[in-house]
Amino acid sequence: MGKISVGILGATGMVGQTLVRLLEKHKWFEVTELAASDRSSGKSYGEIMKGRWSISPEMPKYAEEMVIKECNPDLRCDVVLSALDSSVALEIENKFAKAGYAVSSNAKNHRMENDVPLLIPEINPDHLALIDMQRKKRGWKGFIVTDPNCSTIHMCIALKPLFDSFGLERISVTTMQAASGAGYPGVPSLDIIDNVIPFISDEEDKLENEPLKIFGSISGSGVINAGFRVSASCNRVPVRYGHTESISVKLSRKTDREEVIATLKKFSPLSGMGLPSAPRRSVVYSEVENRPQARFDALVEGGMASVVGRLRKCNVLDYKFTVLGHNLIRGAAGAALLNAELLKVKGYI
Numbered sequence: 595m596g597k598i599s600v601g602i603l604g605a606t607g608m609v610g611q612t613l614v615r616l617l618e619k620h621k622w623f624e625v626t627e628l629a630a631s632d633r634s635s636g637k638s639y640g641e642i643m644k645g646r647w648s649i650s651p652e653m654p655k656y657a658e659e660m661v662i663k664e665c666n667p668d669l670r671c672d673v674v675l676s677a678l679d680s681s682v683a684l685e686i687e688n689k690f691a692k693a694g695y696a697v698s699s700n701a702k703n704h705r706m707e708n709d710v711p712l713l714i715p716e717i718n719p720d721h722l723a724l725i726d727m728q729r730k731k732r733g734w735k736g737f738i739v740t741d742p743n744c745s746t747i748h749m750c751i752a753l754k755p756l757f758d759s760f761g762l763e764r765i766s767v768t769t770m771q772a773a774s775g776a777g778y779p780g781v782p783s784l785d786i787i788d789n790v791i792p793f794i795s796d797e798e799d800k801l802e803n804e805p806l807k808i809f810g811s812i813s814g815s816g817v818i819n820a821g822f823r824v825s826a827s828c829n830r831v832p833v834r835y836g837h838t839e840s841i842s843v844k845l846s847r848k849t850d851r852e853e854v855i856a857t858l859k860k861f862s863p864l865s866g867m868g869l870p871s872a873p874r875r876s877v878v879y880s881e882v883e884n885r886p887q888a889r890f891d892a893l894v895e896g897g898m899a900s901v902v903g904r905l906r907k908c909n910v911l912d913y914k915f916t917v918l919g920h921n922l923i924r925g926a927a928g929a930a931l932l933n934a935e936l937l938k939v940k941g942y943i
């Protein structure tokens with residue numbers, strides 16, 4: 595059987611180059627198009643990315659000679675993975691979906707629209723039902739699915755087993771987010787070296803609202819949000835890759851520490867589904883008292899898992915713990931890719 599052809603929009607950015615790498619030798623998908631802005635189009639990917647490729651020692655050979663196109667819906671591919679800057683993603687993704695492409699996006703623009711799945715395969719694969727609603731409402735041949743914000747994804751993966759087993763009432767989260775989360779060139783080096791910046795534009799709003807949709811239930815008119823509340827404080831820290839999050843939770847049912855840890859450890863809802871990019875374990879629990887750490891643990895399960903540790907009693911809510919996750923892999927590119935794999939398995943592409 596031939597492979598499914600894939601185009602990457604925003605292929606020159608941090609998330610775009612991570613997609614270029616993750617799609618090298620993919621079992622089901624083949625990259626046939628790379629696209630970006632008119633600053634890059636018309637030139638070869640190798641030429642544009644010289645001095646800019648930064649996520650691995652070398653860029654994959656297959657991409658070097660490919661000529662970057664503009665983001666117009668005349669690309670030779672069935673699926674587009676979008677890593678576009680949010681200032682342009684809305685309009686461009688709409689055009690692609692209208693023209694019949696399946697769009698799996700990393701951008702924030704469509705996430706909270708009521709007929710667009712905000713998808714994490716471990717949590718809400720049933721939200722794919724929104725695709726039919728979306729096509730009907732908008733008259734589109736194609737469709738858009740989105741992945742959540744990079745910190746939201748890892749927090750939600752860690753919360754899912756607790757939500758299922760004990761119920762969630764309140765969540766307080768403080769993030770320490772890597773510099774690569776701001777894209778390329780991102781935060782100026784003189785701002786971030788030897789510093790912590792206690793503000794990331796729009797980020798707290800995403801962490802407080804996206805989980806309510808992700809854990810929500812499907813109704814005839816869209817998603818009914820989950821009933822818990824989230825309070826978030828977000829910080830940018832001088833780390834290259836890997837967002838760390840300190841989380842406290844109030845659960846609906848009383849439990850003990852051992853049961854919470856056992857519940858986290860056995861969470862592996864994707865095993866047996868055959869998705870090529872799925873982690874074996876979506877949550878990896880570390881028993882080491884000073885882990886997880888971004889430097890050592892961001893690439894656990896190839897960067898596709900959320901690493902949890904330090905689970906202990908909280909004097910204000912019930913339990914608190916640390917979550918670490920790779921922002922560019924499971925927090926972005928790997929999430930959009932996994933969503934595309936789920937779309938294939940469920941017959942949408």
Ligand code: NAP
Pocket residue numbers: 603604605606607608609610629630631632633634635665676677678679680682683700701702742743744774775776777778779921922925926
């Ligand atoms: P980035 O490094 O700034 O890359 C942005 C990409 O958008 C580049 O390929 C750029 O192409 C392209 N672009 C900009 N203006 C364009 C235009 N007018 N027309 C077409 N393409 C245009 O950003 P990033 O960090 O990769 O993030 C990409 C998306 O993923 C954003 O929406 C971001 O919010 C989201 N996201 C990022 C992370 C992360 O950890 N970095 C995590 C989750 C989600 P040129 O090179 O040609 O300008």
